[in-house]
Amino acid sequence: MKFSEKQKAVILLDDGTHFFGKAAGKIGTTAGEIAFNTGMTGYQEIFTDPSYFGQILLMTPSHIGNYGTHDEEVESDSLKISGLVCKKFSEVFSRASGSASVQEYFENQGLVGISDVDTRALVRHIRDKGAMNAIISSEILDIDALKAKLKDVPSMAGLELSSKVCTGEEYEVTSEISERKVALIDFGVKKNIIRCLVERGCNVRVFSMHTTAKDIMNWYPDGIMLSNGPGDPAAMGQSVDLIKELLEFNIPTFGICLGHQLLSLANDLTTHKMHNGHRGVNHPVKNLITGKGEITSQNHGFVVEMESAKSNDNIQITHIHLNDNTLAGIKLKNKPAFSVQFHPESSAGPNDSRYLFDEFVALIDEHVIQTA
Secondary structure (H helix, E strand, C coil), X not given: CCCCCCCEEEEEECXXXXXXXXXXXXXXXXXXXXXEECCCCCHHHHHCCHHHCCEEEEECCCEECCCCXXXXXXXXXXXXXXXXXXXXXXXXXXCCCCCECHHHHHHHHCCEEEECCCHHHHHHHHHHHCCEEEEEECCCCCHHHHHHHHCCCCCCCCCECHHHXXXXXXXXXXXXXXXXXXXXXXXXXXXXXXXXXXXXXXXXXXXXXXXXXXXXXXXXXXXXXXXXXXXXXHHCHHHHHHHHHHHCCCCCEEEECHHHHHHHXXXXXXXXXXXXXXXXXXXXEEECCXXXXXXXXXXXXXXXXXXXXXXXXXXXXXXXXXXXXXXXXXXXXXXXXXXXXXXXXXXXXXXXXXXXXXXXXXXXXXXXXXXX
């Protein structure tokens, strides 16, 4: 097979640091907040995770693209990252069941990337300096021109992005068992959250984040799921008010990632932007109720303030992140509601925390019996 010479490309960070490399995907220019993910596999699930909307993703594994792409290995209907940075980018793949190469996948969806970058040096720089905006270009190599463009890219702090990726219309995914009705509020939901609910006998109706409590309650749900999503939770006052209103109905509620942060804000906790965030498939968490450790999939740049949870009499802290002791899960003492900062549905990642979906279903069943 004959390979064409790759076009030159450059990535420029907000602090002026830049790296030259080779073009990957579409020829063009893209910008966003740069974040790194340490996952060795599952890159397609990661690329299509709506929580990454607005971010340039730096992958730490040495190779991306070896096993191509597959139509079934997606967490949404399209690529959600703003751009890709990697060490080696494979234009060919070796999996017989693969649908296309990552190069073809990116070209078809218009994603700009850069490869042949010293990703170790770049990760260390971001780790030390913190999250910042960046711009990738394979059509403009002039650093001063890119600096001018980068000035127009907004900071992730204060950005509401869920409305860019949530559903515009309600839809249902039904279970063959059909024992329970779960209303899922879509802030940028991953498909595997819905799958995990359906596998446990839940009919799931997905509601837009712009819906009203009245519309949701008119469906008479047995449980409410608050999904993951992108952006700053502190910029989502309307969603916080919606959750406050729904909590008054005392229906079992489960929040994941952004859903966890919004549930926390609805209970007078506070959030802040992290220095770097947690992104990968091997993050250790401790369940404070069982005392057991769990390896989890994580993707977040904001976190709930630990002290705000400790000082709130209605909050039980259920999980902590073992790398930095940040808050990773809560349970409300006065309502049938709980949430976690990590992704129990994984995809990509381990299944250690799938039991949380079982606990949610058990909470629904208990509530149904009590209110019958």
